[in-house]
Amino acid sequence: MDRFLYIAMSGAKETMHAQAINNHNLANANTDGFRQALATADTLPVRGPGHASRDYTQIGNDAVDFSKGKMQSTGRDMDIAIEGEGFIAVQGPDGEEGYTRAGSLHVDAFGLLRTAQGHQVLGDGGPIAIPPAEQIEIGTDGTISVRPLGVGPEALAAVERIRLVNPDTDELQRGDDGLFRLAEGGEAPADAEVRVVSGMLEGSNVNTVEALTRMIELSRHFEMQVKMMDSANTLEQSSNRLLGLG
Structure with missing residues (x-):
């Protein structure tokens, strides 16, 4: 269960980072010459005993979109x-x-x-x-x-x-x-x-419609990852109760 929890936690952390960058872009939508930032993340395998069937998220170096503004x-x-x-x-x-x-x-x-x-x-x-x-x-x-x-x-x-x-x-x-x-x-x-x-x-090259849509998507992703962490906690408690019966 610890791997399950860690994977969900790493995803939630990356989503919060992406949300912060997206909010920064929105805040500069009217800033002359502004270039929006792009959140990046890498997937890395969870190492240790067992099958190599799970990956976690690691925040990458933030990139910049250099496309021109209007x-x-x-x-x-x-x-x-x-x-x-x-x-x-x-x-x-x-x-x-x-x-x-x-x-x-x-x-x-x-x-x-x-x-x-x-x-x-x-x-x-x-x-x-x-x-x-x-x-x-x-x-x-x-x-x-x-x-x-x-x-x-x-x-x-x-x-x-x-x-x-x-x-x-x-x-x-x-x-x-x-x-x-x-x-x-x-x-x-x-x-x-x-x-x-x-x-x-x-002007800025931030597309406010896309940024607002991205904000909604990231919020839903974060909620899903929090539910996964709750599920991992519930499964851990159930396992402890079963082990306690023995």
């Missing part, structure tokens, strides 16, 4: 979206370089270019600083042009270029701050082929 027009010059593959390089809270597809940008009180999450946007020379300007434009290659205060509309000048990268997604892992980083450390090289479009934002 493009949404905002009409705002400081909003950008990656066309195709690629990421925007930013500085994470730990000071290390990270990557995101969330392109809602703004200039803070100190003139630093930041994402909506507060991460500093990086250029070739580090964090990008924008001088006081009446107009800011971002080109398809990430070049930032500004019209300084008090000058005519023809006086646009390029001041910096956003660092755009395109690392292999198999080499990326997501941190607790939501940014992607190279699993082996280091920084991805800039990629001149990555393009952005201004006045647009990329």
Whole structure:
């Protein structure tokens, strides 16, 4: 009975883990550039005496779905979206370089270019600083042009270029701050082929209908596994009573 109970318990544990990931995806369904997480699990045989007829569940490494989200027009010059593959390089809270597809940008009180999450946007020379300007434009290659205060509309000048990268997604892992980083450390090289479009934002790739359906399925799986644990306990008690009669 101990194997029966262990198998049911391992399944319930994996289901709770999958439910937590699914809930996290749902919570970020409206987060720009969010990539949903995928729960994975492996089946391993129960070792020991007896026939090799039972497998238990072991939680695997969480994966990420890098499929694209829907493009949404905002009409705002400081909003950008990656066309195709690629990421925007930013500085994470730990000071290390990270990557995101969330392109809602703004200039803070100190003139630093930041994402909506507060991460500093990086250029070739580090964090990008924008001088006081009446107009800011971002080109398809990430070049930032500004019209300084008090000058005519023809006086646009390029001041910096956003660092755009395109690392292999198999080499990326997501941190607790939501940014992607190279699993082996280091920084991805800039990629001149990555393009952005201004006045647009990329939404999350979470399908809320599928996520809600998944939530119901996982709840039913968990209930079934709890019933299996109750059955294992009942069988154990019955066996103890039978042995006690002897």
